[in-house]
Amino acid sequence: MTTDRRGAREPILQVKGLVKHFPLTRGVLFRKQVGAVRAVDGVDFDLYPGETLGVVGESGCGKSTVARVLMNLEPPTSGRVLYKGEDITRLSGPALKAVRRNIQMVFQDPYTSLNPRMTVGDIVGEPFDIHPEVAPRGDRRRRVRELLDVVGLNPEYVNRYPHQFSGGQRQRIGIARGLALNPEIIICDEPVSALDVSVQAQVVNLMERLQREFGLAYVFIAHDLSIVRHICDRVAVMYLGRIVETGGDAQIYEHPTHPYTQALLSAVPVPDPDARGGRDRILLTGDVPSPAAVPSGCRFRTRCWKAEPRCEERMPELAVPRAFRDSGTPAEHPSACHFAQERVRVLPGEEPVN
Secondary structure, eight states: OOOOOOTTOOOSEEEEEEEEEEEEEEOSSSOEEEEEEEEEEEEEEEEOTTOEEEEEOSTTSSHHHHHHHHTTSSOOSEEEEEETTEEGGGOOHHHHHHHHTTEEEEOSOTTTSSOTTSOHHHHHHHHHHHOTTTSOGGGHHHHHHHHHHHTTOOGGGGGOOGGGSOHHHHHHHHHHHHHTTOOSEEEEESTTTTSOHHHHHHHHHHHHHHHHHHTOEEEEEESOHHHHHHHOSEEEEEETTEEEEEEEHHHHHHSOOSHHHHHHHHTSOOSOHHHHTTOOOOOOOSOOOOTTSOOSSOTTGGGOTTOOHHHHHSOOOSBOOGGGTTOOSTTOSOBOOTTOOOOBOOSTTSOOBO
C-alpha cells in the first residue's frame, strides 16, 4: 500500500464524462442500429503524478474498455481524456504518436500479448523502431539488456522466444516493453489475473519498485480487491459502466458506503479457516444486467437489498453523501447511492457493524 501522492499538484491525466457505446445493428444489406451496448457510460476520474489509481469491479463492468479508450485504441462516443490538459481523443498521426510515448500499457494475458515469432530482444526493442529518437540504433541492444535486468530477467535471454518463459517471466517482458520509452503513465489491464498467486505477489512488488525508481503513475485495473489494496493509493469501484464509489484505499476498504462495494468486500476469500465462520457475507441475488439493457435509475437496484421506488426513478449522483459532508470521517468520500450508509469492519475476519 502506497501513500497519497497528490499534494497540491495538478493531475497528469483527467477523464471527464467518458462514454463508450458499441452499436447493435440488424440487417444484412441495409444495416440499422437497433440499440447499443453501453460499456462505459459517464466515467470521471483524475490521476496524479506518481500515484496508483485502482479500478475494480466484476467482469463486464467496463474496466478494460476504459483502458482501451485511455490509450485511444478505441474512440470514445463522447467525453474527454486530458493528458496534461490536452484532449488526446482528438489527436491523430504524429501528435497521437508523441502522446503514446508517454502513456504505455501492460496487457492482461502474457501468453497472447507477446509475438511468438519474435525474440525477447526484438519484442522489448520494438518501441525503439517506432520512436527512434529514444535510443540510437547502435545503442538499442544495450538498452534492451538494461530493461531486462531492471525487471529481474537475465540480460542473456535476449535471443530466446516467449514460449521458453513462464507466465510470470512473460509478464516481466511485457513490463520491460512498457518501460522502454520512459513513459509517465502505465495503464495496467489486469496484469496479474492470469498468473499464479505466488507469482502475482512478485509482479506487484516489481511494479511498486519500478514506480518508486521511475516516478510512474499507474491506472491499475483488476477484480482482485486484495491485490488492489496492496498497490493502490485510491480506488474507483465500477458497476455496469459507471463508477459507484471512489476514495482512498482506507476509505474504500474500511469505511465503504455503497452497497455494491460492501458486497464485493464481503466476498474476499479468507485464508484463515477459523475466521470464516464469523464473517458476515452479503449474497447478491440475480445476475448483472446486460449493458445493452441498463436498468433505469440506479443500475445496482435490481440486486440491492436497500432498493426503493426512488432508486428506479432517479440515478444517484457520485458525490459525498449528505450525511457525511463536513464530517471529517473516513466515510466522507463520493458514493453513488441514495441510501449510502457506512458499514465499517466488513473485511474478512472482523465482526460487521452497521
